[in-house]
Amino acid sequence: METSPFSSFYNINNISSSALEERRKLLESIRREAAAGGSLRKFAFGNTTTPTFQTIYALAQCTPDISEQKCSECLTGAFGVFGKYFYGSEGGLVDQPSCFFRFEVYPFYDPTTVTQLPSPPPITPPIHSPPPSTNTTNTSQGSKSSKSRTVIIIVVPIIASLVLVMFMGICLRVRKAKKKLRSNLIPGQDADEIGSAESLQFNFDTIRIATDDFSEANKLGQGGFGSVYKGRFFNGEEIAVKRLSVNSGQGDLEFKNEVLLVAKLQHRNLVRLLGFCLEGVERLLIYEFVPNASLDHIIFDPIKRAQLDWDRRYKIIVGITRGLIYLHEDSRLRIIHRDLKASNILIDEEMTPKISDFGMAKLFGVDQTQGNTSRIVGTYGYMAPEYAMHGHFSVKSDVYSFGVLVLEIVSGQKNNSFRHGENMEDLLSYAWKCWKEGTASNLIDPALTNGSRNEIMRCIHIGLLCVQENIADRLTMNAIVLMLNSYSVTLPVPSQPAFFRDSNVGSDMTLGWKNSSEVITTESDRSKSSSIKAHDVSLITEVYPR
Template identity: 90%
Template sequence: MPAMDSSRFLFCLFPILFLIINQALGQVCINEKGNYTTNSTYQTNLNRLLSSLPSDENGNGYGFYNASYRLNSSNEHIYAIGLCRGDVKAEGCLSCLNKSRYALPQSCPNRKEAIGWYDDNCMLRYSNRSIYGVMETEPSTTYYNINNVSSSDLDGFNQELRKLLESIRSEAAAGGSLRKFAFGNTSAPSFQTIFALAQCTPDISEQLCSDCLVGAFADISSIYGKVGGGVNKPSCKFRFDLYPFYDPTSVKQLPSPPPIHSPPPSTNTTNTSQGSKSSKSRTVIIIVVSIIASLLLAMFMGICLRVRKAKKKLQSNLIPDEDVDEIGSAESLQFNFDTIRIATDDFSEANKLGQGGFGSVYKGRLFNGQEIAVKRLSVNSGQGDLEFKNEVLLVAKLQHRNLVRLLGFCLEGVERLLIYEFVPNASLDHIIFDPIKRAQLDWDRRYKIIVGITRGLIYLHEDSRLRIIHRDLKASNILIDEEMTPKISDFGMAKLFGVDQTQGNTSRIVGTYGYMAPEYAMHGHFSVKSDVYSFGVLVLEIVSGQKNNSFRHGENMEDLLSYAWKCWKEGTASNLIDPALTNGSRNEIMRCIHIGLLCVQENIPDRPTMNAIVLMLNSYSVTLPVPSQPAFFRDSNVGSDMTLGWKNSSEVITTGSDRSKSSSVKAPEHEVSLITEVYPR
């Protein structure tokens, strides 16, 4: 058969041969790394990791994906890497990886380590050992075109093939940290053209990539004399054939380096007149362009200065000067929206923990196994992106075991998500005000909660970098973890002070009826003693097991503070104690009632500081002063005044069949505050 006819015949066979090559790519299951049990936690986490691998968060934008997952019960991890061929488009890449994440575990059931190459488009591998940045050449697979090179052309064919492979090896290895991929073609004997490509995983160095490909080229001896074939290794691959099996137009361009400006070309001196005119024209153009550029630069700088000034003005209302420079670190706390969507199972109803006036709360689990509570703020929150990021930074800086920890945020389009640590036992009001649940809350646990809240407030008032007045301390804003440790939450109404500032005034009153100090409710005056007042109400609620605004004594409904004061005056303060408290130190309980009454005194200086309170709780050698009458602002002429300029709202939080309502006074939308009400219910 003539050479040209032979080439046409082979070209017609290429689709069939390509199918044969693809079938040969296959998977490799590695025995020595151990097995996992079917339906085990390991298998669940492996499937979770593989499902999250082809996402923007785990990809570098050029077909390389890397992720890991830490098992809950040990330090064992699962690692996964995905790599698409450099000329495969994004949709084809994701399609290949999504198919492979199902195919590989099925082909290698219960194996902790496996690797597979699919459709010559992508590679997927996973292991229980770290594989990122490690150059590995085994296991490997070899495949080939079943047709042979003509014996008369063999030497010339192999000589040209080696030159081509060496050329693309150097180019692929030098590709950089985003992609190590190269392709090319060369002329071979008998009017043939050899096409080839080479690729490494971009997580290895240039030298390691080069070494891997050299080793892969050495394996070509097993397919010697074939017109096409390839070798796949964990860290690199190459392929060659007599037809263009790759698509150069689909290769995504890498970021270009900054242009290097060449000096202006020299003037042609052979024509003085034309050169002079050309020089004048260039001079005029340069002057005009320079003037326009200067005007644009001046306008740009003016806009930047105005934005910077506005930004500083906003930040000055939020944080001290020494923290302004840290605003840029907000991006380090930002989560990818798809990551949170996957963690919450697309914000499913099954994961919904509660519904509040500012949005819904969902339980989620990150790729590393960490449980989270996600607050999905309502779209009409009226907050700008800069304000939102600043608030996130402020709350993220509050690190204390008795404060709920903010892990980060997500800001994408209209979506505003706050990601908090998950606190499993919901809020204190769901326990202390439930007649069944509070019976399980003995005095030791209640005392631990009181002490924990005290320590959290001391941190806010004295020990944190910023002096913070919470302004909405109440039972529903105290979360309880699995060890019954209390964590203060909801900084949506908090006020920030400089270290030396102790009090302030506002015309916008925010807080919850029954917990607000009288000077704040009537005059907008707030200080650390405002939080002390709320703490005192909370202590009396914990001791009595009843709400401050609906205290039941027999058949009568009374105000908790009124009843507590009446019992104290009559020497019957023990009547305030929750009947469910059948054990515990009676002296300790009575001391807490005493402290609670000291906190709710009308005269602000008479109220103790939180530092004094922790001393009272821990030392019985400290003599407690006699409390004065609490401020009963319900009985004063406050009713009509309290509603002026206020924005009333109520929230309904639902957990299973439990429903609780609390009427609060929230800040108007333009009020500068911290993150609003985020907690699992």
């Protein structure tokens, strides 16, 4: 059995949603019938009437040399191609070396002929030259036959030439369109990478049908750049679709950036990009569906956080560490995430963390270690001070965010949600005071009734080493992995965290529950480098289970 290369074509009109199930049943029926064919042919056709009284016709066949099972597998794969690219179309076909199927809303075959095996060619009698004749009628007929032969000899090459020219024109036009898409989508990439990215492009109608026309029932969350929807493909595969806002001024930029980055990233601790869609004003990103929501919907919920014992929290910390090492060191290019936070850590069914949302990420060359920007984007409380105030970012900016995230996982509290009477203090200030006074255990989430206290305290220590004000003093992700895996490594004494605010609140302060995290962005210059304005601009700032 061979499934490649394959070609596919589809009708640009869409079928009604009520007809989809009837068509699916028809295709499954002819698939089974074709696969069950004998050694002379594996072929089936049929039609069905939809609830809207529309008739759908379909035909499927395999080469007779393959087995019934292989025929079934081949047609199932062809159905998968159609489900990915033109599921909602009125008609379409997929042609593979070992199988073929087509469906339309009009009869495209003659049932009286397709049911019959082709007849063997007739036996041709020997050809004898007729004797010369003086009959004028025969002479006239011969003359006409000669003229017809001459016309055919002249016309056929002309038509063939025209067809060839038209075919070459179409090929050039398609190549030009692909070149334009390549330059617009991922400039500066080589041809192989561009072709790989193009192969991820989905048909818009396929995604529209998979999400039930982006219905509210399938909506998972709303962010500054758009909404996220749950969807299901024809083959049952679940997906999460990020639909960028049409009126989002930054949408196209973030969209192209995320496609450029995520399409090349493959790691178990990074969310997997399945594809994208560019059609008109629509910008869609299609991701794997992660069922257990984002970390913030678990760790900051007073009831759900009880599900996370220390072993699971430690597994999440280690997983995030490995994902960041891949971004910083092991991927083809060094990538700075710039928006690492609890809502951008998705949790799968095995409680494995997956870093998501690369719309604000920056791509570095292998030898590049830092950069500057006048466009500050990110979430207040997770942003390193050198980035928030001056636009300087590096791998140490992500390390800072990671340190805040570790302290949140240990405490079960948001980074700026501490309240005690009239006083309020952020997580870093509280953690630092507890550390100085030798009461760091006060930071531990009361819901953690088991687990190694030494391991928990070591994570608090590592978190404080990540958020130090001096950039050079912060750990690297490689050093963090070593410290998490080996107790023989001595941890240095941390210095005062960045953004530490002195307060008269004592270390016996209780932990409150108040959400005051803000997503911020600013266009800053040298004279306004410390001015930050609050806005909700994260690509997905609030994510529900997906």
